[in-house]
Amino acid sequence: MAVPVPVPASVSVSAAVAVLVATAKSALSLAHVQATRMIMGSDDNYASTTTMGAAAASAESCKQTGDGLKCVGANAAFALQHALYSQAMSQDAQAQFACLDGSRSIDIKSLNDDYCDCDDGSDESGTSACPEAVFYCANKGHIGAEIPSSRVNDGVCDPQCCDGSDEYSGLVKCPNTCATIAAEHQRKQNELMKVLQKGLKLKQGYVDFGVKAKAGRADQLNSLNAKISNVTARIEELKVLKTQAEHFEAHQNAIRAHENAEAARTTLPQRHAACIERKNVLRTNVETLNTRLSELKRILDHLMTLQDVEEGAAFEALLRDKPILQETLQQYDDFKNLYVSVHQNEDGTLEEDASGNGVFITLDAEPEEDVVGVTHSDSDSTDKSASDTTPHLDDFSDPCVDPSASLISCLTATATNNAKSVLSAMKSPFTWRGWSKLGTSLTRNPFKTMSQSEEDEVLKKDASKARARLDELESKKREYENELEGIKRKEGLDLGEQGEWDQLVDMCIDMDSFEYNYSICFLGDATQKPKNGGGGTSLGKFSRWGPRKGVAGKGAEKYHHMMFEGGQHCWNGPSRSVEVALECGTENKILSVSEPSKCEYFMKVQSPAVCDSKLAVSGDAGNSATREEL
């Protein structure tokens, strides 16, 4: 042990290893832990740590040179410090230690003497004496870890130091749990690797899709642009044709009007008879419906009166048992109220009695069967009068289409509409719009088999067809333009390092949390909906990659956070926004949602798109996973 090796302070950190200073701290710590233990004389694991240190500082990695001691290799800094330390300790305590920041030289005995000599703390990496120092736990059998020196001998067994080496003062006895933790770590690591492998495969799919889609988009853009210019040209032609046709038709109409008037006059009796017959059929239908309705109403009214009488409690129980019944009653009640209000609005008076009989259409008020004064010029005014006498039920969407509307309202509306149709047919059989609707539906797509010139010939003489055709092409153009817009939007988006987000654009995922359902569409919208129904609240639109605060990372890191901003404004707060933190997983899934600050949401989301093959290689995943799990 007594080989005097003079180690001038100036070379303990030579220029060659200066760059390693930053990383040297941890390695240095290990050496210092040993020193501490020697000084403190309380080391159970002294032999093993020494062996480790010696192994790391293998003889061939360090050489004494004219410039001092030089070490090479992955653990150069460690080796250097260890060698220095060993050398120093082997002397009769004459050596000096230069603080790593070069600020001063201290007696070698001052290393780890539980007093901070160096401003940078490099003399006390084994104790808590220097506030800036870092302590290294070897965690033999697991992964070494660094902790701030302030956690050395504070009476807390730090989970990062599974070997318990951070607590040697006797305040607390920390068991060595490295074996257990290493096993658990390995298990998790394996699991993580599985997830990563699977995730990477999926991600590759996304990337492939993205590559294709990106290439395809150029072609799509070209073809769409071509289509749009073609359609635009044709639209211009059609506009000309339409004008021609309208001129033509105006002329033809004048002739036909005259002829029609004649023809109508001759066929009127037959058509009138047919109408009467049809009317009778419809009338029977209406009566049937009214009968059914009245039966239904009677039942419902009975049920409702039941509520008011004394067996109310029993009825309540029934209602609770049969929620559908309750719902029906509620809807019926709502309908009655609605009907009343509608009829009240009509002319300020209530048309029906309180019993709700007004919901039925009475046919008593039908017009004279003799049709008088049917002229061309009449059609407008009859239409108008029909609408005048029709309740404003038209204002409400068709209850038979609206999925939220009830059966009863559909039934009622149907009955009402039937009656209306009959009435208007009676008033003006020739102007009933139904006929012309029927007509157009029969004459759809008439151009499929025509050449353009043939089509032009037809259109030139048929204004309605020309208009329809023009409408059709204009909507086609809009369609193309929308498609173009969509492609351009995607082109403008940052779809990830390898375009892996291409396939996920606008893909939506959601999750229930407490009273809300949260959904985000990747690079699209974020929404919050109450679970018990009601409208959604916008939490923002995709605005950028990167976290809420600070700048986005570089490379793959940049895509680890997705921000949605500019959502619905919050009372007494900002516009709603969401920070999405993405982690590698085998499916696209929201893991958690929280609202750390008012209306500033935070979501953890899993996606294969952020799986990174580097994690598998560098072992970074392992380290961070270890930290988390500890």
Add this chain to the structure above:
Amino acid sequence: MKGTLSASVSSSSGVLFALSVGVLDGGALRVQMREENPIGNLYQVANVVLENVELKSKPFKLVQSSSEYTAIAFNSTDIEHTLAIHHRPFRMDLSSRNTPIWTFNEHGYLHYEHQRLKDSPPPTDGSEPAQSNDETLSEDEKTKKQLLEEIKKDMWDESFSGKIDSKPKGPTSIGFDMNFPGFKHTYGLPQHASSYSLKPTRGSEAQYSEPYRLYNFDVFEYELDNPMALYGSVPFLMAHRKDYSVGVLWMNAAEMWVDVERKAGRGSSPALQMQDYVPFSTISQTSATSTTTHWMAESGSIDVLILLGPTPAAVSDQLTRFSGRPALPQLFAIGYHQCRWNYLDEQDVADVDANFDQFDIPYDVLWLDIEHTDGKRYFTWDKVKFPNPADMQNDLAVKGRKMVTIIDPHLKQDDGYPVSKKAKDLGLLVKNSGGSDFDGWCWPGSSFWIDYLNPEGRKFWAEQFKYTNYQGSTPSLYTWNDMNEPSVFNGPEITMPKDNLHHGGFEHREVHNIYGALQHRATAEGHLVRSDNTDRPFVLSRAFFIGTQKYGAIWTGDNTATWDHLAVSVPMLLTIGGSGITFCGADVGGFFGNPDTDLLVRWYQMAAFQPFFRAHAHIDTKRREPWLFGEPFTSTIREAIRRRYRILPYLYTLFWESNQNGAPVMRSIMHEFPEDENTFEIEDAFMLGSALLIHPVVAKDVTSVSVYLPPSAVWYNYNTFARISNTASPVQVETPLDVIPIFLKGGSILPRRDRVRRAAGLGVHDPYTLVIALDKAGSAKGKLYVDDGKSYRHETHGESIVADLEFQGGVLSSTSRAWFEKRGAADGKVVTDQATVLESLGNRVERLVILGMKASGVKSVVVKKAGETAGKRLEFSEEEVVLEGVDEGSAKQTVVIVKDPKVLIGEEWSIVLS
């Protein structure tokens, strides 16, 4: 003569009042006056305030007794005092060393509404004009008549914004004047968002148009520079002049208003002297400005302590001798507290805790606001968000950290909620004027309020803190009492109706201001109950009153994230701390609103030197935990917090001193330099103990501040250790965002722990650094108090150390002999022997930092322990520091750092520099 002087005072209406004046041992005069034959009992605050206070009367000498006046003489703190009681008109004059310091009823404002029955005719007082026609009355008489009618109209009930206050006891108000001849400055009357030296409210110098109001309120977004009432009240005021301080404390819990008026002295007549015990006749003879105060309360009686001083420190001692010494907090309680309305759930708590460690920022307590409960039922947990509260607390406790939950005084009306149901069944609730349980609105909706005036109510409340009752609580859980003014959302001025009824038949108007303090007390008693009197309570309260300091800490309530609020927190805390409540603080960052980053940084820098150090934020604000601002801000905040952790040994010693003698932990510069008139209005800087002077930066983009350093002392820049030239006051100090000007007073020894742990308790075995700042004579003194920081063993078993540190003539000596000899044990307990105490509490000194030595003056440093003749040489280093400012004929200054003398605090030793 011994005891008390008693007399009858007859009012103009013929009602007799009993006057009693007593001289109390401990430096106070007690003046009581109440009706001799009252119809009913009115609440006597003194019964609570003076509970457990041993009142000893001091002998006095009757020096004059004539038909005109009676005069007595007595000594207090070795100063001769004379009190003259003039008989007609009644008035009292108190003088000290023949100089007047206090008078009572000098201005004849004494007005006492005697008790009466509603139906009985008012007693004739002769002054009232006999029945006559209005036409025959003069204008003055008409006005007077109108005024009387106006007063009579509201005598038996009155309404305020649609709410009727029935007044079954009729009018019971009291008013009187107390005057301070030759005193320009008065301090006290918390709580107001106002100046430290009280601004006059009357007279030519009046700066407010209304008197200071004392009536505890939950005020939403309170206004600054305003005499309006806030959350707490202490009817205490101290008058101070260069040579004397005198305090007054009116023990009364009713709504109170106090006018302050300055009166300029007249001409150049000589300062008044009193010869041969002849009572002085009028203050107008003094040349100096005097201050008159006019006190008005809605109810109660006159029961005033005159605290005889003669220094601010003596007044603090006297005030807390009679109203209670500040409790010694646990060590963790003086660390940093992290609060927010609200940390959402257990995960959020774990994340916040983990972030403190990740960013290496120490903290001691994490707080949960009202949202942690099951539907605002206190003593319960939200089962979804906090399913495992005990585990959550234990996860913090492993790292020496604690948790605090909010427990408010309102109880949700819900028979399924046992606390509410039981309190109702036991009849422990505050009643409305009709005698049924008072129903008011607060956070949980319809609520009840426990009647803490009732000893049974307090006992019931305390029991709720037992671990078996408070499910999910652990020994590391402590308590926050909010909304205890009490806040009642649908009550008049957001509080209880004044005609609500309390235990003993007292109306709420009589007890309002003490209500919150009694909840505070009951909660602290709960902490004692649950730990079998072994664990010191920690309870934060918003409402406060005389004596609150016995129960725990208070904070200034719901402030706002603005620079103005940052600035006003200094005078507010100086006032509160000077009124006995020495453990106080303001929400760091401001409760309402989002602070700019620089505001937040400045707030941390300042609050780290204030007694109670907690960050808090409203639920509508953005997150503002220290790591959310990026660099350099996170580091600046981290350093601010660490600065506090380093001085914890000093701070803890200050809290102990406060516990011994009521000295404010955070105190005004005036308090430390009472003879320096330049300090009397300073409120932009403060002292932490007597060693540190802090001048916070309280405005945006301030590049430098001007700091007044009293020239009678030597000062060092605490940040650089440079000595400040004593010709340079006020000094201009640069204030980049990472700098808060702090100065160390020469003559102090500041004990620190430079190893900053994650939580205060984790550092108790760490060695000390002693920063020794020499005065002009090259000397310094300091104290270091040590105990286990948690229990009462310092009281019960004498397990504590007080090290007296002194540096003189190049020798630093430490002795604890006096302390060890003095300490005792509780009844039936044995004093722990010195060796055992040293073994568990004595830590070594690892470093001396000596400021103000002459350059290259030190040749060797030797340590000598008791009994040793030859000492051991120590390593030391010397660093030159640049003097700040220009010094006359300046010698160069050095900082001498002595390495690891390996001496224990608690042992006898000396370190000799030669």
